[in-house]
Amino acid sequence: MLICTHVLAGAVIGRLLQRPFVAAAAGALSHFALDSRPHWGRPSPGARMDDVTLRVAVADGLSGLGLIAAVAATTPQRHLAPVLAGIAGSCLPDLDKPAELFFGRSPFPGTLDDWHARIQQERADLLVRDVVVAAGLTALVLAGLRAAARGSG
Template sequence: MLITNHVMSGAVVGALAPGPVSAFVLGVASHFTLDTVPHWGDEATFLQVAVVDGLVGLAAMGTIAATTPPDRRARVLAGMLGACAPDTDKPSEVFFGRSPFPEALDAWHKRIQRESPRRMPQEVVVATLGALLVRRLVRG
């Protein structure tokens, strides 16, 4: 699943959560839930797509945080951070040669994913629907 879609789901989770701690925990849970859904994945182009997606996801996170009303901002931001946290293994492996997580967690995380190089259109649809839902729930 593209990180931008995890950002969107984390914002939705944060908007619905009662507080920042629960938003973060539920954001992490949403990450693994979304990763079980069949989604795009292609080892040949992963790094190229990941860089662009990471920048788009970061821009989305900043935009969502900046436009969220102050009374909801902490929990929305916590939801987004929680939803993205499990994928910090990927840049960590690129830059530091290892994941920050235990091997068993990384192996399980890889095992639950059902990826296909033909599912990019699905990712775009999920991102679009996510953005619409974020606008409705987060910004009110």
């Protein structure tokens, strides 16, 4: 699942739940729920990413960082902690990918990584759909946060 989608889910969860620790836990649960739905991916044997997957992952990761900055800039100060906690919880489970790429190992126990890999429903034909969905959700979430910020004065 694109990390941008996890960022957006975490932002919405944090805004709705309002409590940082609850938002972080719910964000982490949302990660696994989303990963278990069909999404773009190129299943490959072993943990190594192929070049296409790596390019998409880098673009997605950088977009996700930009999205976190946009959400943070749009969220009223008093809602910022739970929104960022929701985002952190929703993105944390995928920390194994950059950790394996840069440091050669996951920070999580092997049983968790194995389970995380097993629940994936990756399909190579869903990239365009996933990008369109993430872009649409981005517009909706940022518009919702802006409207909420205006409404709460």
